[in-house]
Amino acid sequence: MHQPAGHPHPPRPVYLARRPLLGVGLLVLLVVLGTAAARLTGMGAPVLPAGAPLAARSLVFLDLADGGVLVRDADSQAEVTRLEPGSNNFIRGTLRALARERRQHEIGPGAAVRLAAWPDGQLTLSDPLTGRMLGLDAFGSTNRESFARLLMLREGAR
Template sequence: MSSAHSHGDMLPRGTLITAGALVLFALTVTTVVRIANIPPAASPVAMREQAHIAPVKSRELRFIDRADGAVLIEDADKGVTASVIAPGQTTGFIRGVMRGLARERRSHGIGDGPSFNLTLWQDGELSLTDNATGRAIELTAFGSTNRAAFAALLDEKGPTE
């Protein structure tokens, strides 16, 4: 009373052929792109350079965590406080962006000393560039409310505590 055990019916033949075709297609496209030297999609930084889009306003900022949980935002050039984000204040977007950038700095062994460059461009875009790692974040992509939180930091008086 033994029954034959077969694994042949686990995946239909059509599924295997389709999967193989997808892998072959991916390899073919990758090979064509490499051989033809097709450049990757341009970054916003490269596109601005190519189009000669100049900055309208720029500010060097340093973000410092305080012992009470607040974040002090300092104008790095003038050494004055640009803003203070109190614990629980509804500016979680700034905290989130800075947390991600701080994590990247830690992975490179960089502290919070170097400043960040916040720039408003002629085309209306707003970017934050980490001067230590070179990483740039296009803030306009996160919506008008989140963009406005950073745009307010461009004002010399800026939002304060």
């Protein structure tokens, strides 16, 4: 049978299979419950190392006009080293992340960050102004060593 012009066929109802929908719903529920449990128990949160650090140093990182970075000891104001333009990308990326967080807290650049080696082997970089602490061991041994070198360099070393 033909319907007169202007009267389209009624839309077909859409039927969805129940099992896939239940599976997706269950998956979403498990993700929400897992996230809530992790937040409530503190699972995955950074753990402050116990005791006093074996070595620690407060450093100031200053951008130079040529694209390099001047690293100074915050206590003595002596130059520790200069990071040449285009080098030390992990250090630069880490500093950008800390600078972004400082901007969010409306804190200007040039304040010291604290680099510390702990008895359990951890190496951390912390920003006392924002309370942010980064465990540098999570980024691999090569990246960790780029910061460990700054901890051990004497002033004026290159």
